[in-house]
Amino acid sequence: VTLARGARAMAASGVIVRRLDAIENLGSMDVLCTDKTGTLTTGVMALDGTVDAEGAPSARVMRLAYLNAAFETGIENPLDAALVAAGTRAGLDQAGWSKIDEIPYDFMRKRLSIVLAESGDAGAHRIIMKGAFAQVLECCSTLAGPQGPIALDVKRRAALAAFFQDRGEQGYRVLALASRHRPAQLAQAAYGRDDETDMVFEGFLLFSDPPKAQAAQAVRDLQALGVAVKVITGDNRFVAAHVAGTIGLDAASMLTGQAIAAMRDESLWHLAERTTLFAEVDPQQKERIVRALQHTGHAVGYLGDGINDAPALHAADVGISIDQAVDVARESADVVLLRPDLDVLRRGVEDGRRTFANTLKYISITTSANFGNMVSMALATPLLPFLPLAAKQILLNNFLSDLPAITISTDNVDADRIARPQRWDVAVLRRYMLVFGLISTLFDLLAFLVLLRVFHASESTFQTAWFTVSLLT
Template identity: 30%
Template sequence: MSELTGLTSQEVAQREAKGQVNNVNLATSRSYWDIIRHNVFNFLNIILLLIGFALISFGRWNDAIASTGLVFLNIAVSVAQEIRAKRKLDQIALLSRPRINVLRDGAEVEIDPARIVKDDLVVVEPGDQIVVDGPVVGTGEAFMDESLLTGESDLVLKREGDELLSGSFCVTGKLYYRAEKIGEESYANKLTQTARKFQVVKTPMQKDVDFVIRILIASAGFLAFILFMVGAWFLEVSDERLVQATAVIVGQIPYGLFFIVGVTYALAAVRIAEKGALTQQLNAVEALSNVDILCTDKTGTLTTNRIQYEQLVPLSATDYPAETVSQWLGTFARSATLTNATSEAVINGLDGFKFPFVDEVTFSSARKWSALTFDQPQMRGAFVLGAPTMLEAYFPADTNLTPQIEAWAAQGLRVLVFAYSPETTQLNDENSEPHLPPLTPLALLSFSDELRPDTQAVLESFAQVGVTVKIISGDDPRTVAALAKQAGLPDDIGLVSGPELEMVPDEMLTAVAEKNTIFGRISPQQKERLVDALKAGGHTVAMMGDGVNDVLSLKKADVGISMQSGSGATRGVADIVLLNDSFAALRPAFIEGKSVVSGLIDNIRMFLARAFASALLIVAISMTGLGFAFTPAQLALTFFYVGFPPLLIAIWARPEKLAAKPMRLIMNFAIPAAVITALFGVVIYTGFFVGAFDQFVSSSASPELIAEYAAEQGIQAETPEQITRLTAEIIAQTALAAFTTFVGLLIIVFIEPPVRFLAGGDRYSGDIRPTLTAVGMTIVVFIVFANPGLRRFFSLAEIGAQGLILTFLLALICGALQLLVWRRHWFEKFFALEPLKLEKETDALWEMK
């Protein structure tokens, strides 16, 4: 290699002037613009912001800030968390960015990969990553690890004329290669260019939430339009009163739900980050909980890319004791010019010396054996280590190694044979072609792929909760199956090879993908095809990988998972990155996802029960002609049951196995609760308005409150009749506000029943914390109604202790009726639905902790 000089400085400058520079910028994470665009410019945010501007145009600044403020908070939380993930990934990429040595003007120079020009001579030494494509030049040779590209773990020997592909690594040896395909022309770049754009896929829960919110927005818009048209054209209602009513209707849109969803995702992201998993988008944790098929690569994902020496069994045909053979083998591994994963495993497992050798044949993936000859007193002759199938032709005819080989293979172990010829000293002929003499087998050796810590426990945990694991690799399917057995998968798993898969028509691919577990000799395009087939079968698929060959399939999967040590392209498109390559981090991430779903379902139940009930009350009370159900200020009372408590419920949520689809669980709870609340509410409003409860309660509205209310409504309050009507309307609204607040707090108890007696709308929880929160909020509500200043702030009249206690008791009766409806399954019976079984179940999720 001494005759190589590389490009001159002038030649480099000429190529730079022509733009022949490796200046491609592989994305290692999402851009800031992508993050902001996704979180700001979506349909629901735009609608809610338009509503906010409409309220401002009506002069309702407070209402506009209260509604759109939560939208901005949600945007801030989401953007902050995703930018945090981006910066972490960029830091990982920066730390792992290689420095390259090139030969220029006859000397080696260290440069950034982006400064490589076409025809540069790149120096490759152990540990170096190949960043551009090109042929080997000169007489050097090296063993390359191409597992990130092909998925195969075997090292590949590269010599003069052989092509090096970007994305591979040098394990041993030294060589030079010419940079021919640079920038976007490189192999790794072409493989990943179709996956550059980061796509955000909504989870089923997000789709359900979006659907419900769109329905509520449409309903609110329709109600506001009808109210405006009827009031303005037929009832001659004042503009101020119409604006107030519109603000109340718009207030039924659960803005807080957006904020709670964002906070829930952010909390989950922080929790699993502490366990070693980094999320690139907030919904990734929840998406993981929906997965029912986990596809994973083998090399570098389930395994650590290291081999472990297991056992040496001396063969009875020789008289050498095991100690002698072990020392010979340890010496053989230490004396070789080049080392690979197998020889490193031998060195770590056996003692030996480093002797000078007479002749050598290095390992190659084609031969699958290596050999050394020694002329030492302790060790004389030719010694060979390799695959039994490649060496059996050199053994005596009566040699039978099959029983031991098959026994180890059944355990998922790799098997090599160590053999020798006592007199041979030359292994290469006059043409430097290797040849072997007749050999005597000395011992059989077993090796195992080193699984990542907790791999078996994690796979068992996923199996317990119904997640099917499929291993997709570039290795031989039999080798992959052996590893699968080590990882705890059953013996009767189906195997399919890449060539076999190529023959399967698209219409049959889903069935083949579902039936089999091991897929070997699979190309990157076939991985993508398998993921598509599984998704077409209705499965939610997660794909885990670390190499460039996994990028396309990670993009196709519902959840893409990458190792930190994987390629930058893989980390860039992954939804979740396992820090420190911690496979065990998947387990808490899955549990956290289940907790996210559980918490979101509980919160959506609360928000929808409140929204449905309010909508029914607005329509029903408006039809009675007795005024309007609420004022905007009174809506602020909802903070006590759908403002602060949902945050705690999101924090305290526990993983659950759902008894049905989320929307069925939500509607089964929310609709009966809303209808019963509305029926009671109409009676309470009407009763307080007409004075039906005068004999039980002493109620009044201050002149200041009446004057403010009249001014806000744009109506006169001069005659006794006008004042009496306004007073009755304010008192009725106050009583209704108290009742709906107490019912909302009771809903919290029903969502997380602390005792079995209260379980009906949801399964028994046993968690006392939500109930204590509801009790605390109830005390706060009593204080609000008892304090004149707080009553004024919320536009509430004085209904006295008796009136407040009456509304509280009526709320308890309402709750009892709700509990009865849930327990008797009257809602399901009315709609001819199968009753839900919500009894407490022993869930395997708890064993996953």
């Protein structure tokens, strides 16, 4: 009853509980790991610019990026939607192009390639690749110049990396774009990852996704409740650090996916607890981070909405997703937020702690009462020539005692019980049960003494009297 009432209260706050036991885990959560996009940021991607390798605005980069996004048939994502919308506004379309093949995106390669044929190009194909900067650059041997491709030497690679870092530190989410022309004699019916070589680096795609206005306050509110907020994202370290710093998190405390991949689990156990920002991580690394935090004794919540969040959602003590998440993320979650807002989660944490506190009250009361009755019965049975209570009376006593206990779900909870995470403490429950259970037994023994020595009660009178005393006390 207490858990059901808590779930109803949380639903009124915009938090849907899919598994009732998650309420207790939400109340005990002391670390929240969250994705960046759509939770800390608005989640509304806008294409702010397409630039060439020199950083100048480029219509060619816009056209190639539009074709890549328009012909992609993989999972829908806001970046492609922003590209298609911007291209449509610019008057671009797919006329004159036909799709030959697609090398789909995956979380290890972090890039996607589309192979197209242009109607007037006599059987030649063009591979258009977009993705994470480092993963695209490693496939490129040249960059596009005014007079044709230019060899990508160390100096030019460093210049591209500097531009990427600069825009990332300004808060832009930056993708790289590359292409390759395959003449008719080298054209193929199907393409694979091995064909993503000798690409020409075309330029950059700049997307904006600003932090939410209320994100910084929501983070502070969660921290005030004793919940440490950690950001885990697949985005590059520069934009992740910009967003983290904007909302008041320690952007200097960061681990990248590359560093995590080189670590043993023992090292991650020690570093995860002290790290606030994890960037450029893959789905398996997200799960490793969650398990590392759990290994050091934390109750971990994970908030995510993508396919890449599913392993971490499963691993967390309480998996949290949003109503707009992909199906696999929602199915993996224990709790679903009706709005992608940390303030909604903050209210859910408070409701979870109220419910958890009242659940502890119920368990403490019932265990101590049952323990006291058990000891009283055990002591009375060898001393009396009859049973102290009939079987029907025991069952009725338990039933009637539970009726007022139902109202515990509506009980007020002290502010200090809401202010900090709560955990199951078997030692505290044991002490409560022993102390109050034995006090109950002491009064039962006094009642026995009065009934036998003062009133000289018969079997039926004794059973009725103790039933009444036990029920009232």
